[in-house]
Amino acid sequence: MAQLTRVSGSVGLITLQSPPVNALSAAVRQGIVDTVQRALSDPEVKSVVVCGQNGIFCGGADIKEFGTNMSGPPLVPLIHAIEVAHKPVVAAIEGIALGGGLELALGCHYRIAHSKAKLGLPEVTLGLLPAAGGSQRLPRLIGVPAALDLITTGRHITAAEALKLGVVDQVTAHSTVDVAVKFALSVAGKPLDGRRISSLPCPRPPNMDALFEGVMKKVRQSARGAIAPIACVQAIRAAATLPYDQGMERELELMASLFTSDQARALQYIFFAQRAVARWSMPSGARWDTSKPRPVHKAAVIGLGTMGRGIAVALAQTGLSVVAVETQEKQLMAAKQEMSGMLERGAKRRGVAPAFDKIRYSPDIKAVADVDLVIEAVFEDMALKEKVFQQLSALCKPGTLLCTNTSGLDVDHLASQTRSPELVVGMHFFAPAHVMKLLEVVYGSKSSPQALATAMQLGKKMGKVSVAVGNCRGFVGNRMLKPYSEQAFFLLEEGATPELVDGALEDFGFPMGLFRMSDLSGLDVGWRVRKVDGLGKSSGASGQQARIRQGRRYSPLGDVLCEQGRFGQKTGRGWYQYDKPGGRVGRPDPWLHSFLEEYRAQHGLVARRIDHQEVLERCLYTLINEGFRILEDGIAAGPEEIDIIYVFGYGWPRHRGGPMFYASMVGLEKVLARLEFYQEAHPDVPYLQPCNLLKRLVASGSPPVHKWREVVKKLHSQL
Numbered sequence: 193m194a195q196l197t198r199v200s201g202s203v204g205l206i207t208l209q210s211p212p213v214n215a216l217s218a219a220v221r222q223g224i225v226d227t228v229q230r231a232l233s234d235p236e237v238k239s240v241v242v243c244g245q246n247g248i249f250c251g252g253a254d255i256k257e258f259g260t261n262m263s264g265p266p267l268v269p270l271i272h273a274i275e276v277a278h279k280p281v282v283a284a285i286e287g288i289a290l291g292g293g294l295e296l297a298l299g300c301h302y303r304i305a306h307s308k309a310k311l312g313l314p315e316v317t318l319g320l321l322p323a324a325g326g327s328q329r330l331p332r333l334i335g336v337p338a339a340l341d342l343i344t345t346g347r348h349i350t351a352a353e354a355l356k357l358g359v360v361d362q363v364t365a366h367s368t369v370d371v372a373v374k375f376a377l378s379v380a381g382k383p384l385d386g387r388r389i390s391s392l393p394c395p396r397p398p399n400m401d402a403l404f405e406g407v408m409k410k411v412r413q414s415a416r417g418a419i420a421p422i423a424c425v426q427a428i429r430a431a432a433t434l435p436y437d438q439g440m441e442r443e444l445e446l447m448a449s450l451f452t453s454d455q456a457r458a459l460q461y462i463f464f465a466q467r468a469v470a471r472w473s474m475p476s477g478a479r480w481d482t483s484k485p486r487p488v489h490k491a492a493v494i495g496l497g498t499m500g501r502g503i504a505v506a507l508a509q510t511g512l513s514v515v516a517v518e519t520q521e522k523q524l525m526a527a528k529q530e531m532s533g534m535l536e537r538g539a540k541r542r543g544v545a546p547a548f549d550k551i552r553y554s555p556d557i558k559a560v561a562d563v564d565l566v567i568e569a570v571f572e573d574m575a576l577k578e579k580v581f582q583q584l585s586a587l588c589k590p591g592t593l594l595c596t597n598t599s600g601l602d603v604d605h606l607a608s609q610t611r612s613p614e615l616v617v618g619m620h621f622f623a624p625a626h627v628m629k630l631l632e633v634v635y636g637s638k639s640s641p642q643a644l645a646t647a648m649q650l651g652k653k654m655g656k657v658s659v660a661v662g663n664c665r666g667f668v669g670n671r672m673l674k675p676y677s678e679q680a681f682f683l684l685e686e687g688a689t690p691e692l693v694d695g696a697l698e699d700f701g702f703p704m705g706l707f708r709m710s711d712l713s714g715l716d717v718g719w720r721v722r723k724v725d726g727l728g729k730s731s732g733a734s735g736q737q738a739r740i741r742q743g744r745r746y747s748p749l750g751d752v753l754c755e756q757g758r759f760g761q762k763t764g765r766g767w768y769q770y771d772k773p774g775g776r777v778g779r780p781d782p783w784l785h786s787f788l789e790e791y792r793a794q795h796g797l798v799a800r801r802i803d804h805q806e807v808l809e810r811c812l813y814t815l816i817n818e819g820f821r822i823l824e825d826g827i828a829a830g831p832e833e834i835d836i837i838y839v840f841g842y843g844w845p846r847h848r849g850g851p852m853f854y855a856s857m858v859g860l861e862k863v864l865a866r867l868e869f870y871q872e873a874h875p876d877v878p879y880l881q882p883c884n885l886l887k888r889l890v891a892s893g894s895p896p897v898h899k900w901r902e903v904v905k906k907l908h909s910q911l
């Protein structure tokens with residue numbers, strides 16, 4: 193839908209009308225075709241302005257139409273018709289001009305943007321490229337290097353940057369439409385030749401071959417197997433080397449290979465999943481749209497270790513007043529110094545003043561008396577957390593929300609330490625907390641909908657992707673990590689090396705394999721947890737018996753390394769060796785290889801050849817199987833919650849859509865069959881036992897992933 197009105201006598205004003213973001217649906221495209229035709233054939237209209245309803249220019253192609261039988265007029269000829277028009281067409285950009293929206297504006301002869309507008313070609317983030325001429329027009333307009341940056345990253349730029357780059361001709365802080373109409377009046381009847389971007393030559397950068405070679409290398413490295421960024425570079429190269437028409441043919445050809453790809457489906461699934469998880473619900477039926485959050489103006493953070501520092505900085509950067517409590521004087525001083533640096537660097541990046549005055553430091557927990565919300569971030573030790581919650585319950589004003597930043601401890605137990613368990617939720621941040629996007633918000637059995645709504649809203653304000661999940665050991669993310677890492681240890685016992693396992697996972701698209709990651713975060717962290725669980729002590733015994741704990745197969749490999757002081761990067765030795773303690777570059781360690789051989793000999797294990805496929809199947813399918821158990825247990829409301837947690841918090845490659853989406857792409861029958869196969873080979877590993885929900889889905893014909901939420905809901909309503 194688009195509307196044509198005549199304003200200021202001779203300006204045809206075309207308004208895109210399709211809330212919420214004026215996406216270019218079939219109806220909108222048809223509307224544009226019709227209104228442009230009418231405006232151009234109306235002798236009273238001397239120039240045209242294109243704008244969007246409700247202060248939003250256009251959010252691009254309608255992503256919901258992808259994967260359907262797309263009808264309606266295509267974008268390329270529509271934009272071409274605007275560009276070849278004999279009357280000047282001005283784009284009045286308010287709010288956003290993204291993807292096809294910006295491509296539409298690039299077909300116009302002039303672009304005027306509001307100072308608060310954001311522009312970009314984010315198609316790459318959806319597994320696509322700007323194939324409505326964007327990959328051919330943008331480099332002609334702003335040069336190849338700048339176009340490469342914008343198109344391969346998909347980043348949104350401000351109006352000021354757009355002006356500097358030459359994407360827009362003018363920026364205004366006033367009514368963009370008024371300014372555009374005035375401008376349109378002033379250019380009516382003027383020649384348009386130099387204004388048609390497709391007819392401009394693409395500026396050829398010096399050392400063009402070297403430039404593209406360098407960019408391609410960089411993009412391949414950072415893409416981790418994603419195909420769209422590479423296609424974007426190829427399309428821009430076509431713009432730089434071919435005439436416009438041939439460049440457009442290349443753009444179309446490249447888009448055709450992306451459009452129906454699994455990666456595009458995965459990335460578009462993640463786009464909608466991210467929005468779906470904001471519409472949370474609780475098993476009680478309470479929902480995001482019926483639960484009112486409490487206002488939070490002042491918050492406290494208890495414990496200024498690594499996590500507490502990041503959380504306090506993130507809160508202050510959101511504009512909240514923060515009381516940062518650390519009872520150990522030395523730690524408090526160190527925290528203050530580091531947090532000032534973090535605030536300063538953050539402010540510099542965002543071009544604002546550092547929020548130093550938002551944080552009040554205190555060595556006394558009594559300072560929490562008047563805050564609206566507390567986030568406890570002390571050491572991951574239940575006895576210590578219990579004590580803190582008892583104190584908070586006594587000290588805080590009535591109604592204060594008490595949150596625990598735990599990575600897996602029992603939220604219900606902590607709630608039971610307080611007078612108001614309904615006001616207790618978990619807020620599981622990821623390190624570094626002021627940078628990482630994910631926040632698991634954990635509701636306990638007594639948490640009130642209002643408490644959950646408040647934590648979810650705060651997470652959103654902090655710029656986090658917040659996912660509501662139920663309470664269980666490890667919540668969603670860490671619970672699924674357990675079978676995954678267990679399999680990796682077993683693979684070492686059976687003949688693999690850390691570099692083989694990591695290589696398979698990194699080729700799959702993880703930024704770091706499990707062992708490299710474990711060296712980075714410290715082997716002692718998991719060791720401590722295993723010891724608390726009554727595991728984690730190597731018995732010194734040999735044979736199979738030494739590898740059975742609590743009635744199931746157990747690998748003491750990680751414990752033995754810790755007993756030798758190999759804690760990873762911090763000690764310069766772990767699963768890899770480093771130049772020095774604190775070194776970052778891990779190299780394969782011959783010592784570790786001999787150690788593995790001795791270990792196998794000691795335990796009567798015979799090494800066999802393990803390939804990448806086995807690593808992926810065993811590590812990823814057990815993780816997915818646990819994901820199904822989590823759905824079965826009602827800890828996550830749908831596969832989208834799990835997938836968003838894994839993509840935003842655990843380095844799961846986004847172009848593979850998260851573990852549950854990946855399972856649907858592999859095929860549930862295959863996942864089930866391989867789990868059954870491995871379970872037969874390793875009957876002492878309970879995690880390999882396929883879960884009932886997976887079996888049930890396969891038995892019901894493996895419905896597509898977007899139907900699983902309903903299946904799970906039905907399952908729970910039957911219980």
Ligand SMILES: CC/C=C\CC(=O)SCCNC(=O)CCNC(=O)[C@H](O)C(C)(C)COP(=O)(O)OP(=O)(O)OC[C@H]1O[C@@H](n2cnc3c(N)ncnc32)[C@H](O)[C@@H]1OP(=O)(O)O
Binds near residue numbers: 251314318
């Ligand atoms: C030949 C191919 C040509 C062109 C290819 C393209 O144009 S691909 C599309 C390129 N555009 C984008 O990638 C923009 C995607 N949208 C966004 O980044 C954000 O939604 C946006 C526009 C910045 C707004 O963000 P905000 O936080 O304000 O709102 P939210 O994200 O919750 O979105 C509100 C609802 O709008 C839906 N939506 C947004 N963009 C699109 C779109 N392009 N197509 C369809 N629907 C879109 C979004 O899903 C939300 O819906 P809801 O039902 O409320 O969850």
